[in-house]
Amino acid sequence: METKIGLEIHCQLTGAKSKLFCSCSCEYRGKEANSNICPTCAGLPGTLPLLSRRAVELAGMISAALGCTVPEEIAFYRKNYFYPDLPKNFQLTQYNAYGITSMGVDGIMQYGDGKSARIRRVQLEEDPGRLVYEGSMETSPYALIDYNRAGVPLVEIVTEPDFADPKDVRLFLDKVTSLIEHLGVCDTRLEGSVRCDANVSVGGGNRVEIKNVSSFADVEKALRYEITRQNSMASRDIEIKSETRHWDDARKLTKESRTKEEEQDYRYFPEPDVPSIVLGSEFPSLVSRSMPELPDKRKERFISKHGLSPHVAQVLIDNKELADFFETAMSAHYLPREIANWIVNDLMGFVDEQQKEERSILAGLKVTPGHIAELARLVDEGTINRSIAQQVLAQAVKTGEMPSQVVRKTHSSRIDDSDELGRVVDSVFKAEQSAVQDAKSNANAANFLLGKVMAATKGRADPKAALELIHKKLAEQS
Amino acid sequence: MELFRLDAMQVADGIKKREFSAEEYIQQLLERIDRVEPKVNAFITINRKEAIDKARSIDKKVRDGEPVGPLAGVAVSVKDNICVKGIRTTCASKMLENYVPPYSATVVIRLDDAGAIVIGKANLDEFAMGTTTEFSKHGATRNPWDISRVPGGSSGGSAASVASLECAVSLGSDTGGSVRCPASFCSVIGIKPTYGLVSRYGLVSYANSLEQIGPAGRTVADVTAVMNAIAGSDRNDHTTLDMKPDYSSRVPDRRFRIGIVKEFLSGADPEVAKVVYNAADILTKQGCKCEEVSLGSVEYALASYYTIAMAEASSNLARYDNVRYGFEMSSEGYEWNSYYAKVRSNFGEEVKRRIIVGSYVLSSGYYGKYYLKAQQVRSILKQELKSLFKTYDLLMGPTMPILPFKMGEKIDDPIKMYLVDIDTVVANLAGTPAISIPGGFSGGLPVGLQLMADEFQEQTMLDAASLFESVTHVQRSPDL
Ligand SMILES: [Zn+2]
Numbered sequence: 001m002e003t004k005i006g007l008e009i010h011c012q013l014t015g016a017k018s019k020l021f022c023s024c025s026c027e028y029r030g031k032e033a034n035s036n037i038c039p040t041c042a043g044l045p046g047t048l049p050l051l052s053r054r055a056v057e058l059a060g061m062i063s064a065a066l067g068c069t070v071p072e073e074i075a076f077y078r079k080n081y082f083y084p085d086l087p088k089n090f091q092l093t094q095y096n097a098y099g100i101t102s103m104g105v106d107g108i109m110q111y112g113d114g115k116s117a118r119i120r121r122v123q124l125e126e127d128p129g130r131l132v133y134e135g136s137m138e139t140s141p142y143a144l145i146d147y148n149r150a151g152v153p154l155v156e157i158v159t160e161p162d163f164a165d166p167k168d169v170r171l172f173l174d175k176v177t178s179l180i181e182h183l184g185v186c187d188t189r190l191e192g193s194v195r196c197d198a199n200v201s202v203g204g205g206n207r208v209e210i211k212n213v214s215s216f217a218d219v220e221k222a223l224r225y226e227i228t229r230q231n232s233m234a235s236r237d238i239e240i241k242s243e244t245r246h247w248d249d250a251r252k253l254t255k256e257s258r259t260k261e262e263e264q265d266y267r268y269f270p271e272p273d274v275p276s277i278v279l280g281s282e283f284p285s286l287v288s289r290s291m292p293e294l295p296d297k298r299k300e301r302f303i304s305k306h307g308l309s310p311h312v313a314q315v316l317i318d319n320k321e322l323a324d325f326f327e328t329a330m331s332a333h334y335l336p337r338e339i340a341n342w343i344v345n346d347l348m349g350f351v352d353e354q355q356k357e358e359r360s361i362l363a364g365l366k367v368t369p370g371h372i373a374e375l376a377r378l379v380d381e382g383t384i385n386r387s388i389a390q391q392v393l394a395q396a397v398k399t400g401e402m403p404s405q406v407v408r409k410t411h412s413s414r415i416d417d418s419d420e421l422g423r424v425v426d427s428v429f430k431a432e433q434s435a436v437q438d439a440k441s442n443a444n445a446a447n448f449l450l451g452k453v454m455a456a457t458k459g460r461a462d463p464k465a466a467l468e469l470i471h472k473k474l475a476e477q478s
Numbered sequence: 479m480e481l482f483r484l485d486a487m488q489v490a491d492g493i494k495k496r497e498f499s500a501e502e503y504i505q506q507l508l509e510r511i512d513r514v515e516p517k518v519n520a521f522i523t524i525n526r527k528e529a530i531d532k533a534r535s536i537d538k539k540v541r542d543g544e545p546v547g548p549l550a551g552v553a554v555s556v557k558d559n560i561c562v563k564g565i566r567t568t569c570a571s572k573m574l575e576n577y578v579p580p581y582s583a584t585v586v587i588r589l590d591d592a593g594a595i596v597i598g599k600a601n602l603d604e605f606a607m608g609t610t611t612e613f614s615k616h617g618a619t620r621n622p623w624d625i626s627r628v629p630g631g632s633s634g635g636s637a638a639s640v641a642s643l644e645c646a647v648s649l650g651s652d653t654g655g656s657v658r659c660p661a662s663f664c665s666v667i668g669i670k671p672t673y674g675l676v677s678r679y680g681l682v683s684y685a686n687s688l689e690q691i692g693p694a695g696r697t698v699a700d701v702t703a704v705m706n707a708i709a710g711s712d713r714n715d716h717t718t719l720d721m722k723p724d725y726s727s728r729v730p731d732r733r734f735r736i737g738i739v740k741e742f743l744s745g746a747d748p749e750v751a752k753v754v755y756n757a758a759d760i761l762t763k764q765g766c767k768c769e770e771v772s773l774g775s776v777e778y779a780l781a782s783y784y785t786i787a788m789a790e791a792s793s794n795l796a797r798y799d800n801v802r803y804g805f806e807m808s809s810e811g812y813e814w815n816s817y818y819a820k821v822r823s824n825f826g827e828e829v830k831r832r833i834i835v836g837s838y839v840l841s842s843g844y845y846g847k848y849y850l851k852a853q854q855v856r857s858i859l860k861q862e863l864k865s866l867f868k869t870y871d872l873l874m875g876p877t878m879p880i881l882p883f884k885m886g887e888k889i890d891d892p893i894k895m896y897l898v899d900i901d902t903v904v905a906n907l908a909g910t911p912a913i914s915i916p917g918g919f920s921g922g923l924p925v926g927l928q929l930m931a932d933e934f935q936e937q938t939m940l941d942a943a944s945l946f947e948s949v950t951h952v953q954r955s956p957d958l
Contacts, residue, residue, distance in 0.1 A: 039581050043797050045574065045682040046561045046583060048715050080793050080840075084814055089796035098850075143814075145801070267840035269849060272687035272790060274716055 001203035001234060003227055005169055006161035008197040009176060012127060012152055013058045015185040019151035020126050021049035021092065021274075028148035029190060033132075041151035043087030048273045051076075055153040056103070056277070058185040059124040060287040062155050063104025065179050065294055066119045070284040074124075075100045075276040080267040084145050085128040093125035093156075095268050100276060103155070110296070111175040115168060118160040127152040155185075161199065166223035169198070173216045174318045177359065178295045181320035189360045198223055202230045206242035210254055213247045215357050222247045226254050298323060306336035315344045321361055329369035329376070338376040346390060347372065350397045366400030367393075375403045383407065384414060388459055414462050418469070421453075421461060425469045428452045439474055446470055482510040483955075486552045486646040486700040490593070493551040496540060500533035500551030500595070507553050507597060511644045514958050517625050520639035522558045522616045523566050524598040529553070532595045547593030548703055553645040554589055557636050558599040559606050560649055560691065561680040562586050565596070569682050570614035571604045572824040573798040575805050583680020584715065585649060585691050585708040592707040597645050601635030604826045605795065606656055606684045608632045609898055612889055613828045620885070621663060623924060623956045627882040630660030636694045637664040641955050647700050649708075651681055653689040654783050655877070655902025658914035661694050662877035662926020665916040665954055667701050667943065668694045670902075672933045673909035674719045677712030683794040685787035686717075688906040696954040698915075698944045702727035705936065723936065729948045730941040734871040736761060737771035742875030742901045742928075750876045753918040753925040757946065758874065764945060771866060771873065775859045776904060782855035783903035784896060785839050785848050792836025795829065798822065831892060860908045867932035872942055875901055877914040877926035901928060911936050915943045916952035 014026045022040035040047040056074070063070045077095035094102035107119030129150035133140035157176065163169050177194060180186045188194050196219050201207045210226055213219050230240050245254040270276070293301075295317045302313040302323075316323045322343065329339045351361050375393055378384050384392065384407060392406045401409075428449060429436050435452075439445035446467065453466045481503045484492065493500050508526060515521060539546045556562055559569045561579035563586075568574045586596065603613040611619040611634025619634040621627040622642040629638040633650030637660030640648050650657040652670035661668025669692040676691050683689075693704035702725050710722035738758055743751050758768040800807055800821040809817050825833070839848035866873060880898055888895045905912035910933050917927030927946070931939040 039579075042802060044579065044581075044803070045567070045569070045577070045797070046579065046680040048679050048717075050714065050716060078793050080796060082796065082799070082815070082818055084799075084801055087797065087802065089799060090793055265842045267793070267837060267842070267845075269789060269793070269840055269845070272717075273683075 001231060003164045004161040004201050005163035005166070005223060006199045007157075007159045007163070007169065007172070008199075009157040009173070010195045010197075011062070011155045011157065011180055011186050012190075012193045013055050013155060013185050014152075014187045014190060014193060015183075016052055016055040016058055016153050018052050018054070020052055020055050020124070020153035021151055023050075024151065026152050028152065031148055033144070033146040034148060036148035037150070041087065042147055049076075049092060049271070051274050051277065052153065055124060056279070057287065057290070058183070059103040059122065059153070059155050060279070060283065061183050061291050062157070062180065062185060063107065063122040064284065064287050064291065065183060066104065066107040066109050066122060066157065068104030068107030068119055068122055070104050070287060071101045071279070072281050072283060073100060073276055073278050074103060076271040076274045077268045078271050081264055083128070084143065085131050085147075085150070087129065087147055087150050091126055091128065092271055092274070094123035096121060097268070109172070109175065112168060112171040115171070117162040117172055120158045120160050122158075123156050125154050125156060126150070127154045161201070166220045166227070169223060170216060170220045173219065175295070177216075178318050178320055181359075182292060182295050182298070184292065189358060189363075191358075200226045200230065202227060202240070203234055205230065205234065205240045208240065208242070209244040211244055211246055211257075214249060217353075217357050218247060218249065221252060222254055225252065229254065295320075302326075302336075302340075306330070306340075308337060308340050312340045312344050315348075316340065319359065319361055321359070325362060325369050325372075329373040332370055332373035333377045335373070335376040335380055338380055339372055342372050342376055342393070346393055347397075350394075365397060367397050371396050371403060378403055378407065382414065382462075385459065385463075388414075414460055418465070421466060421469060424453055424456050424461065425466065425473060428456060429473060436474070436477070439470075440477070446474065481506045482643050484646065485697050486549060486695060486703060487697070489552050489646055490548060490550045493536065493540060494546065500536040500540075501530060503551055504529050504533040504553060504595060504597070507645065511598070514622075514642050514644060517620060517958060518622050518638050518642050518644070519617055519619050520601055520635040520642060520644060521555065521598040522568055522570065522601050522614075522635070525565060525596050528565075529595050529597050536593060536595075547591060549589065549707060550593035552594045552647065553597040554594045554704075555598050555600040555636060555639040555645040555648040556586060556596050557602050557606075557633050557648070557650045559602060559651060559682040559684075560586060561682070562596055562599070565599060567599065567682070568615065569605045570602050570616050571826065571829070572615050573800070573804055573821075575615065577803050579680075581680065583691075584677035584712045586680065588708050589649070589704070594647075594707070598639075600633070600639055600648060600650070603632035603634070604829050605682070605791070606632040606651055606653055606689075607791070607828050607832055609655070609659055609895055610885070610888070611635060611638075611660070612885060613826050615826070618885060621882050622958055623665065623922065624882065626884055627923070628663065628885050628887075630663035630878070630882065632656040632660075633668075633694065634660045637661050637666050637668060640664070640666045640694050640696060642958055643955050647693055647695040647704050649691055649704070650694055651684075651689055652692050652906065653685050654787060654899050654906050656689075657692045657694060658877050658902050658912060658926065658928060659899070661914040662928075663882040663924060665919075665924035665926070665952065666694050666696055667698060667916070668692060668914045669701055669705065669936075670905055670912045671705070671709065671936060672911045674717050675709050675721075675723070675911075675934065675936070677708075677715040677718050679712055679714035683790075685790040686794065687790060688783070688787060698940060698947050699727040702940055721934075725937055725940055727940060727944055729944045732941060733765040734761070734767070734938070734942050735869065736766055736768045736942070737866055737870035737873045738768055739776075739873050739875040740770050740772050741774075741776040742879070745900060746876050746879040747881060749881060749920040750879060750925050753920060754874070754876050754927060757917045757927050760949060761942075761946060764949060766942075766945075768874070771870065773862060773866065773873070773904070775855065775862050776900070778855045779859060779903050779907060780896060780900055782852040782859070783899070783907055784835075785852035786856070786907075788832045788836035789840050789849050790836070792833045792840065795825070795833055798825075828892070856907045859904065863904075863908050863910060863930075864932070867935075871931070871935075871938050873930040875928050876917075877901060877928040881920055881923045881925065905930055909933060911939055913939050913943055915946060916954060918950075918952055
């Protein structure tokens with residue numbers, strides 16, 4: 001049956017520094033409850049919203065990067081509903097109506113290999129405060145309210161239901177995340193700075209919203225669960241209700257919301273205290289000009305200028321931190337392919353899934369771009385072979401020592417002294433006399449001898465030089 | 479000398495010349511307040527200690543030869559929906575009975591900088607919703623000219639305190655006539671400035687797109703001085719325009735082309751209309767050209783006004799849920815929706831009515847039918863006024879179509895009550911300035927004259943008011 005998935009991605013504009021309508025900081029995390037507030041974001045009587053120009057510019061960049069039309073004039077609307085985390089009991093947001101649009105509309109974004117998804121709209125709004133429960137929401141006898149987050153600028157990206165496969169959703173989310181990292185609008189490593197709700201329908205049935213999904217990996221899991229659930233209901237001819245379901249992180253399933261979310265009437269109307277804002281006809285081009293290099297361009301550059309394979313380039317740009325790491329390493333020693341391969345194939349092996357999810361891949365590692373650059377150089381110059389290099393990297397990840405230091409300490413550099421190598425070959429010949437006899441008539445047996453030489457030197461021997469010596473010695477003996 | 483009788487300009491002048499001290503003046507006013515408050519009830523809070531402290535600091539500055547500002551020592555009452563840091567701001571509502579704002583409104587800071595002294599917080603209809611100052615948690619304010627009658631509203635405490643000589647000037651807020659109506663009923667001057675001229679930062683919102691803070695006073699010179707102190711752009715209010723005006727209250731040489739709005743007079747009490755025509759004669763004698771004009775869309779103004787005001791109010795007042803500030807009421811044992819319901823039942827009847835109607839007109843499916851249509855009326859009205867102001871410097875009519883009425887007379891009939899706002903709401907819908915000046919009396923009751931000008935033409939309005947004031951002697955304060 002046909003599956004249709006749409007997404008609502010919320011991204012905090014931590015790069016705006018201040019809240020959307022007052023000068024309080026965006027950095028509310030780790031602060032004492034209700035200490036990051038002022039009369040305006042606490043909704044005190046008589047206060048008026050003062051729009052942050054910076055937040056509008058950052059939201060404009062996101063819109064432009066998602067291929068949306070950025071309007072010349074925008075307005076804010078009040079979305080009225082009662083909830084304790086809303087200081088004013090309305091949220092200032094945007095609304096597409098009466099000739100005024102939100103920050104961006106009608107975009108399209110390419111992702112994966114030639115796939116694309118349409119962006120319905122990008123809108124700028126205030127984040128509400130946070131409710132803190134004792135234990136779980138269901139059993140807590142009270143709710144505490146912390147308004148430190150209230151008013152932090154939030155961009156909502158709404159896609160058309162253009163996804164059929166949860167795997168594609170994941171690819172898309174990775175792309176969007178990389179995009180906002182490259183734009184510098186949001187520190188995606190902060191908990192809750194990027195959130196995603198999804199909606200799913202199968203076979204043209206009713207739409208089910210999935211909320212409360214904390215990580216992108218779980219978005220994929222929640223979607224798989226929900227698609228299976230809906231398909232199995234459909235196959236038994238049970239009608240799928242149009243509803244909101246919450247992702248249960250512990251049990252890994254979606255469940256009906258405890259509180260029935262009835263069809264709410266938000267009574268939207270234009271915010272009188274923020275007159276419609278004329279951004280001007282130059283705004284879209286101004287935004288485009290001020291945008292840094294975006295992931296697609298960067299990938300293209302990695303491939304065409306530095307000779308990376310499309311796959312390796314993709315892995316690097318999916319996480320801005322990794323791409324930056326690569327470029328820094330490359331500037332130390334220009335060995336782009338060698339360095340990229342070490343990062344993508346080897347270094348990533350030391351990063352656990354949790355860290356990847358949290359987008360702080362390199363935070364726990366003791367390895368810097370300088371380490372990888374040096375490692376690549378040692379291999380490139382032939383000082384160590386590849387398998388030794390892997391051991392050196394493992395050691396460097398653990399201790400933070402530079403690769404050259406590790407090599408010196410473990411005497412693991414390649415044996416290029418032919419006298420020393422000769423002595424090792426001699427002793428192998430003594431120990432493996434029958435193999436030596438074989439080798440005189442069978443070329444494969446020479447490889448066996450080489451293996452013994454490599455083992456005796458713990459891999460430090462230059463295999464080419466060692467094999468030459470073996471053949472020379474066999475020739476002498478015959 | 480009875481210092482409490484002095485106008486603002488005389489007070490500032492006397493203090494600067496050390497004819498008397500600010501402290502003596504404030505002391506006399508506080509005694510006056512104690513004497514007349516039992517009859518008038520114009521104040522919710524009297525700011526005794528801080529007022530005397532400020533007076534002393536001004537006296538010290540005068541002695542030390544330091545600058546003290548154009549309103550040095552002048553006592554001002556501030557409507558209790560305008561925040562003054564550290565002083566209770568109740569909006570005459572149970573919902574804010576214990577609310578002490580941690581910041582001052584921009585206008586209050588500017589008055590303070592000009593040397594004025596906040597003598598107290600003036601009574602109003604709850605959240606400024608009303609035309610009589612009867613809908614107050616603090617009890618009704620009475621008209622000082624006849625204490626069996628209403629003083630007008632919603633800034634009834636502001637106008638009554640000025641007319642009762644309890645202060646020299648006052649700050650009120652005008653959403654649909656709330657400064658001009660009580661100014662008219664109490665025979666003082668009241669101004670509704672152009673939208674965007676005066677900062678609303680610190681004014682507790684009722685209907686954001688309509689209201690402005692404006693002064694009440696007994697002379698044109700006094701309200702002009704207050705306007706000079708408070709008007710001008712404020713970075714805390716996005717809707718203010720980038721300007722800093724400097725108005726004059728000198729009697730002008732210029733003579734004006736004045737349109738007498740026919741629709742304002744046809745619906746008025748004949749006694750009221752008589753005063754207006756008489757005023758037109760006086761101005762004509764002074765060389766002004768007065769002729770009758772028509773403002774056709776006035777017919778739709780009230781419906782448009784109440785639709786927009788109530789819609790905005792329904793959303794503005796949503797924040798009063800007693801979670802962050804308010805009054806004593808434990809939330810123990812409530813689920814939050816039921817707590818909200820319980821808490822919000824403490825709004826007064828008129829406020830509840832406006833929240834319900836406002837929520838209705840914004841609800842899905844009705845938005846286009848009501849709110850949007852009301853906005854369309856608004857732009858038609860604006861255009862009509864714009865074209866009239868090409869021909870006329872000013873439009874004139876009565877401020878209120880009727881004389882001050884008995885207390886309790888209209889309190890049970892909201893529609894009848896809303897109808898008396900017909901002449902004042904036009905300026906709020908259009909965003910244009912208007913002034914109410916004492917026009918005369920009918921049977922001992924004041925009649926206010928309303929002058930309207932094009933946007934930012936406050937000076938024209940003040941000039942005409944000065945001219946009229948200079949040739950008439952309409953009493954400003956009764957014997958109490
Ligand atoms: Zn704030």
